[in-house]
Amino acid sequence: MSPEVVAWAAVALAGAAAAIAVQTKRAVDRVARALGELASRSTAPSRERAERRAPNPRQRAKLPEVPEFNSFRDFVKGMMFDEGVVFSSDGLVVENCSNRGSVLAPYAMEAVRALEKAGVRLSSAIMKLDRDYALLVRIGRSGSRELYAFFKHSFPPSLNAPDRLAEVLKECLVKEGVEVR
């Protein structure tokens, strides 16, 4: 084989390799772009979807600090609870901010009593519901009865939230004229 033929063959091979490299780079870019889009779609969800999803610990940390409230209604609104009811150990509603409170209270009290029958005295309970979270807290005694509160919230409360809530709620109820010890 003459050296000219070899040279021409080498040039042709180099050209083909360059063409393949360009094609490959374009394909890789296309795949990378598609992956990037996919990643951005899954890591930056819409606000609506973000609300539905369970929050990460950073979101939990963003929950507001507990300020002082003058009424139970203010308390429920300020703490961004979806529902809230304060009830006594005989299942009667003491404070209520939704129509469902009078139905919720007796059944929540039945749950507390069922636990007591099993030898478990409830101080607070954090419950994961189908869509959101619920919090059941013992606030204190009022006369011969115990007072409890039940709240529903879209975000999971932290483990020390019930104690803080009970304290603030007790102050709030005292301001409203309810005797709590």
Next chain:
Amino acid sequence: MSEREARALVEAILKNSGGSVECVAVFTEDGLTVAAKGYSENPGVDPEELSAISASIIGVVEEFFKPLFRGASKPERVDVELPGGRHLVLKPWKGGMAVACVTCEEPNLGLVYLMLDEHVRSRSS
């Protein structure tokens, strides 16, 4: 109104009260028992006696209310706290009848009221 309907009401209240209601009686405004249940487990309570007493309580409360609220009808509910933490809860029903519930000691009153209201309302039409 049939006696069967009264018996169904009595059983529904007893069954759904989660043990808070121990005895139930449906009685007429002249104090006669139409249906009663739960007395065999609570021998201290006589259904005939309870019906007679409950009818007179409702009658007295009604008489007291007449001058206060002109043309007032029967009371929505009467709750008498008995010694030892029991309650006697009375609720007028249809056709001049009423329901009397004797609760256990320290009952879940919220549940008793809820059950009583719900079952009486659903059987009032």
